[in-house]
Amino acid sequence: MSDELILVVEDSDEDVEAIERAVGRSHPDVRLEFVRRGDAVLPRLADPAVPLPDLLLLDLNMPGESGLTILIGVRAVPAYRAITVVVFTSSTDSAEADRCYAAGADSYVYKPINFALFQTVLRGTIDYWRSRTTSALYEGSGEAAGNVSQIVVPPPGVESAQA
Known part of the structure; x- marks a missing residue:
């Protein structure tokens, strides 16, 4: 991330604090x-x-305008296409994840309730996207940047749902 700024769309006071x-x-x-x-x-x-x-970092289930509607709106503006959008939600609905990917989400990440796991998931998400941004700088210089654009972190106890 070039300017190290994360815009978080979240309506829950508890999740904002976490x-x-x-x-x-x-x-x-x-x-x-x-x-x-x-x-x-x-x-x-x-x-x-x-x-x-x-x-x-986009919560999906909010009162009023939903996260999916926001995602569609963001992806409709060419100037915002370079923004990485990670849906960070408590929803484990695979159809909802599919709709988010179809609308242009870069990742769909399950929001754990346990704070230690919550912290680990956020750290991993930020580290992953930082490394993707850094890797993109090396494209064309002979170094492989990879081609993974979708990661789903499943809830505890569920087998990997990586897309």
Whole structure:
């Protein structure tokens, strides 16, 4: 991530606090910005006074405008296509994950309830996308960047659902 900014779309106070704690512990150099309502995302991204994030961490199940609607709106704007969108949700519905991937999500990650696992999943997600961004810089220089664009982290006790 070039500017180390993650825009988090999350309506739950508890999840906002957990994300702040988890990312603060694992990546204290990353700036977090929170948007609490889905209908505020596109105006935030369109604001020329603030930088675009490289990573958008998107809750799916919110009151009002859903995460899927936000995802579709973000992917419809060519200037936002370079933003990595990770759906970070408590939903384990595989059909919902498929809809998110079809709409342009880069990853669909299950949001664990246990804080230690929550922290581990967030750390892994950020590290993965940082490495993908770094790898993309080496494309064309002879180094392989890989071709993985979709990762689903299943809930505990479920076999891997990697796409």
